[in-house]
Amino acid sequence: MNITILGPGAVGSLWACYLQKAGHNVSLWTRRTTPSELSLTLNTQENSSYSFSCDNKESLIHCDLLFITVKAWQVESALLPILPLLSQETILLFMHNGMGAIDAIENQISHHPILQATTTHGALKENAHTVKHTGFGHTVVGPFNSLGNQCQFIQDVLQHSLPSTEWNSDIQTALWKKLAINCAINPLTAIYQCQNGELSQPSRHQDVNRICHEVHQVLQQEQIQWTEAELLSTVYQVISATSANYSSMNRDCFYQRKTEIDFITGYLLQKAKQHAISTPINETLYNQIKQLEENLL
Numbered sequence: 001m002n003i004t005i006l007g008p009g010a011v012g013s014l015w016a017c018y019l020q021k022a023g024h025n026v027s028l029w030t031r032r033t034t035p036s037e038l039s040l041t042l043n044t045q046e047n048s049s050y051s052f053s054c055d056n057k058e059s060l061i062h063c064d065l066l067f068i069t070v071k072a073w074q075v076e077s078a079l080l081p082i083l084p085l086l087s088q089e090t091i092l093l094f095m096h097n098g099m100g101a102i103d104a105i106e107n108q109i110s111h112h113p114i115l116q117a118t119t120t121h122g123a124l125k126e127n128a129h130t131v132k133h134t135g136f137g138h139t140v141v142g143p144f145n146s147l148g149n150q151c152q153f154i155q156d157v158l159q160h161s162l163p164s165t166e167w168n169s170d171i172q173t174a175l176w177k178k179l180a181i182n183c184a185i186n187p188l189t190a191i192y193q194c195q196n197g198e199l200s201q202p203s204r205h206q207d208v209n210r211i212c213h214e215v216h217q218v219l220q221q222e223q224i225q226w227t228e229a230e231l232l233s234t235v236y237q238v239i240s241a242t243s244a245n246y247s248s249m250n251r252d253c254f255y256q257r258k259t260e261i262d263f264i265t266g267y268l269l270q271k272a273k274q275h276a277i278s279t280p281i282n283e284t285l286y287n288q289i290k291q292l293e294e295n296l297l
């Protein structure tokens, strides 16, 4: 397939390398003004190098799959300017933390097949040319609209490039579960500037448990079938499996970048408001991160 990666950060670069390795024709779309070639080294045991054309309009015009890996808050500004170049058959596949970014531009992209995905693969961009695959994980992909529902074959494309993957026609549930985990881990680790593992200390349990209690009330109203005990045990499993990692929001605050808070806790708060659910701890965390952002940016 002709595939363009929009936003080759860590996750986008990882997929770019594996898709190219599987034989696809992959190009990158960054926001550079001059088209160029970029070579990426996949820093696994084999240490292979892949070369991509970059910001090439022809590639975009002929792309079958646009794989959008920019952060949720960048989706609108990255995608809308290039929409007129795409054929209406181009499949849009979104992969980012958080929810709500597609809803904001839905009317402008609804003529495309739209897919959403979430992954637990770990990736680290060590420098502009090297991406490290820090941990093998699992990817869930599913349809955002009815045109997307006809694109189940994309699961095979992903599976042959970077297993394991699964097609889930109820991708919204998978995204809500990921959002719930991010609500519990990301703001706390950003505010305390700690590794994920620190949240397993007894002194942090009360915070984690209170966040999850509020999140679970919202999940229930959104018809997500997950008990509070299942949510809590999954959150503590992720904390333990990623104990030495710094969450993405921790890194964003550390490097003084804008965070994904509006699409994680912010999205939760919007939904809580619609259902008239009180979420004081999540509101406090949201305000603290916004404050940090204001001071940092």
Ligand code: KPL
Residues within 6 Å of the ligand: 097, 181, 182, 185, 186, 196, 238, 242, 245, 246, 247, 248, 249
């Ligand atoms: O998705 C993550 C993130 O950092 O954004 C978790 C699951 C919290 C792992 O760090």
